[in-house]
Amino acid sequence: MSKKRVTITDVAKKAGVSIATVSRVINDTDYHVNDELRERVAAAAKELQYMPNFFGRSLKSGKSRDIGVILPSMVNPFYSEVIAGVEKECRSAGYNPIICTSSNKPDKEKELIRLLQGKCVEGMLISTINDDSDFIRKIIGADTNIVIFDQPIPDFSGDSVTFDFYQAGMLSAQYLVNSGHTCIAFLSAPFERFSRRAVYSGFCDALSKSGDAFQKKNLFISKVKDFKKVGIDEFENGRRLAKMFLKAHCPATAIVTINDITAFGIIQELVRGGCRVPEDVSVIGFDNINFSAMFSPALTTISQPSFEMGTMAARVLIERIKDRNKNSTQILMKPAIVERESVKKLTEPSK
Amino acid sequence: MSKKRVTITDVAKKAGVSIATVSRVINDTDYHVNDELRERVAAAAKELQYMPNFFGRSLKSGKSRDIGVILPSMVNPFYSEVIAGVEKECRSAGYNPIICTSSNKPDKEKELIRLLQGKCVEGMLISTINDDSDFIRKIIGADTNIVIFDQPIPDFSGDSVTFDFYQAGMLSAQYLVNSGHTCIAFLSAPFERFSRRAVYSGFCDALSKSGDAFQKKNLFISKVKDFKKVGIDEFENGRRLAKMFLKAHCPATAIVTINDITAFGIIQELVRGGCRVPEDVSVIGFDNINFSAMFSPALTTISQPSFEMGTMAARVLIERIKDRNKNSTQILMKPAIVERESVKKLTEPSK
DNA sequence: ATGAAAGCGCTAACAC
DNA sequence: GTGTTAGCGCTTTCAT
Numbered sequence: 001m002s003k004k005r006v007t008i009t010d011v012a013k014k015a016g017v018s019i020a021t022v023s024r025v026i027n028d029t030d031y032h033v034n035d036e037l038r039e040r041v042a043a044a045a046k047e048l049q050y051m052p053n054f055f056g057r058s059l060k061s062g063k064s065r066d067i068g069v070i071l072p073s074m075v076n077p078f079y080s081e082v083i084a085g086v087e088k089e090c091r092s093a094g095y096n097p098i099i100c101t102s103s104n105k106p107d108k109e110k111e112l113i114r115l116l117q118g119k120c121v122e123g124m125l126i127s128t129i130n131d132d133s134d135f136i137r138k139i140i141g142a143d144t145n146i147v148i149f150d151q152p153i154p155d156f157s158g159d160s161v162t163f164d165f166y167q168a169g170m171l172s173a174q175y176l177v178n179s180g181h182t183c184i185a186f187l188s189a190p191f192e193r194f195s196r197r198a199v200y201s202g203f204c205d206a207l208s209k210s211g212d213a214f215q216k217k218n219l220f221i222s223k224v225k226d227f228k229k230v231g232i233d234e235f236e237n238g239r240r241l242a243k244m245f246l247k248a249h250c251p252a253t254a255i256v257t258i259n260d261i262t263a264f265g266i267i268q269e270l271v272r273g274g275c276r277v278p279e280d281v282s283v284i285g286f287d288n289i290n291f292s293a294m295f296s297p298a299l300t301t302i303s304q305p306s307f308e309m310g311t312m313a314a315r316v317l318i319e320r321i322k323d324r325n326k327n328s329t330q331i332l333m334k335p336a337i338v339e340r341e342s343v344k345k346l347t348e349p350s351k
Numbered sequence: 352m353s354k355k356r357v358t359i360t361d362v363a364k365k366a367g368v369s370i371a372t373v374s375r376v377i378n379d380t381d382y383h384v385n386d387e388l389r390e391r392v393a394a395a396a397k398e399l400q401y402m403p404n405f406f407g408r409s410l411k412s413g414k415s416r417d418i419g420v421i422l423p424s425m426v427n428p429f430y431s432e433v434i435a436g437v438e439k440e441c442r443s444a445g446y447n448p449i450i451c452t453s454s455n456k457p458d459k460e461k462e463l464i465r466l467l468q469g470k471c472v473e474g475m476l477i478s479t480i481n482d483d484s485d486f487i488r489k490i491i492g493a494d495t496n497i498v499i500f501d502q503p504i505p506d507f508s509g510d511s512v513t514f515d516f517y518q519a520g521m522l523s524a525q526y527l528v529n530s531g532h533t534c535i536a537f538l539s540a541p542f543e544r545f546s547r548r549a550v551y552s553g554f555c556d557a558l559s560k561s562g563d564a565f566q567k568k569n570l571f572i573s574k575v576k577d578f579k580k581v582g583i584d585e586f587e588n589g590r591r592l593a594k595m596f597l598k599a600h601c602p603a604t605a606i607v608t609i610n611d612i613t614a615f616g617i618i619q620e621l622v623r624g625g626c627r628v629p630e631d632v633s634v635i636g637f638d639n640i641n642f643s644a645m646f647s648p649a650l651t652t653i654s655q656p657s658f659e660m661g662t663m664a665a666r667v668l669i670e671r672i673k674d675r676n677k678n679s680t681q682i683l684m685k686p687a688i689v690e691r692e693s694v695k696k697l698t699e700p701s702k
Numbered sequence: 703a704t705g706a707a708a709g710c711g712c713t714a715a716c717a718c
Numbered sequence: 719g720t721g722t723t724a725g726c727g728c729t730t731t732c733a734t
Contacts, residue, residue: 005494005727007726007727007728008727008728008729009727017704017705018704018705018706019705019706019727019728019729020704020705020706020707020729020730021703021704021705023728023729023730024704024730027729031703032703033703033704034703034704037703037704051465051468051469052469052727052728053469053471053726053727053728054469054471054727054728055406055410055415055471055727055728056410056727056728056729057727057728057729058406059406059407059709059710059711059712059726059727059728059729060709060727060728060729060730061710061729061730062356064406074431074434074435074438075431075432075435075641077426077428077431080425080428081426083425084425084426084452087451087452096449096466096470098447098449100438101435101438114402115447117402118402118403118404118405119405120356120404120405120406143356232641232644235641235644235645261645264642268645268647271647290426290583290586291615291642293583293586294586294612294615294616294619294642294646295645295647296619296622296646356711358710358711358712359711359712360711368720369720369721369722370711370713370721370722371713371714371720371721371723372719372720372721374712374713375713375720378713382719383719384719384720385719385720388719388720403711403712404710404711404712405711405712406710406711406712407710407712407713407726408711408712408713409712409726410710410711410712410713410725410726410727410728411711411712411713411714411725411726412712412713412714412726413726
């Protein structure tokens, strides 16, 4: 019943030319085709609503024009923005991103990589959650173009676009110290990811330098390893963390945490526990997702340029696809503090 | 330099069998293959890290196992959740979703449809923003399986999974009326989308029925048509709307708006203008995105089940792919009120 | 300037 | 039970 798909042969027949000519016209090569024929072909193609079959093309050329993208989650707006950047950059260069989420599951990540290889993607953008990073290296050993982004892999020497988590950790500590805070708490999910460890160590180092060495009793780590519904789970995790903080009667006047959503949870629970933010306790987030500006109090946070990171990563990958032999590019995106309302300045008169 | 891709021929050579046998083993057909050969092939495939080329397969079979998904945006968490649902359902059925965002641009939407056709997707999930819906019907006339979801198309008779916007509008009005509000305002972006018109008319009808016919002076519509960065733009739009509301000295005690993000903007600006929520003015949102629960005051809103809608839409499409002749399925997801803290009950003693 | 034809990797009908 | 082969739609070399 369903009409057969229109192929290059149909167009050729209709225009009374060979398929080779049709191909030339369709691909608009600089190949010289008689104007009259060219128009006849174009007309036939249009009339038949011809649409080249990518499979035929890709099979022949070995090029899919597809780019695989693997991310841990979709529901965290940070990643939505990353994807938006990736998509924009890819499409404007004529590539099609295939977006996959690993849902924080290492095995699924591996599976997706194989899937994408089967689809002959010309390259992949990977934000890996695999701690065993060797398998990524193996893939690169083969002939897949890869750019590691977001989550760094220690000692990785290929293309990467990552974020300077260490410095970000330093920044948040310094900012708090400069605002007059001397007793600061660090609230986090388990340190399974490189990024969290890096933030923490930057944070500790900065405190040491300023003379207020971090006190272990101010470190609160929740037990939750698996975030199934990432957005809401991280929020709940924040609430849990705040409860721990409150219960411990922690004397800290400021709290640093690992992402904005967690910060939202912390703030909500703090307020519920009778603790005003920032009057009684200051909170500084991490990511600067869109909602941080909408929250009340508007969240002071460390910006991790999501959209730009997506854009950059895609750009680096496309460069790599064009030239397989160029030197590897390693981009380290820098953090910046975004001052809003959730941190109180103890050194200035309160308003 | 880069090693050639391993093909079925390589595996066949290595195992000392024909490519047909390899194909049979790989696809694990119930075709009878000698156990010894089977193992030899499997071993060879594994050793060579063979990965079938989807293009060859798809070209031959005409099946891509891909499903195209077109959405207006990615940055609004409502859509992130929809996608999460779609992805989960597709993958568990062995399909691969190709996600595209039209960025609220009708032309881009059409372009994406063509792109997806070129990729031989077996079906598409479309949340259309095209007001001219005929072109969608044309596509269906051809041999593409389509499920319209999220944004309904009037008089559409094919498969669809949409949301009962009209009833949602009624619900919000009724809820407010039941809470004792008699003067209610409606704040919206321009009525270009069917969904917004439907919400508005449900809202008006419910008010009429309750005897408090809606007064036109309480309708505020902003001018902004194009949301480029959807998330943040909608927030800004909310702020703009709240300014208009404030400036007009509107006597309404409650505000209904078209989505949660806009509600966040409205609330922020209201508060900034010295108007407490919900003490002075109540606000009811729309969507129930994750952040609504995190906001303060936690947002009372109409839930539009995003993840489930994605799941349902994918499921309907997959059913359709399996049986092209079955009757069309039309699912209308029902709204529900989510009571939180942004609406004040005027009929009960205030706390 | 145009056409004929090979062949990309795979599946499935057919031959043995 | 296994192998041979045609051909899916396309690009591109090579003749003409």
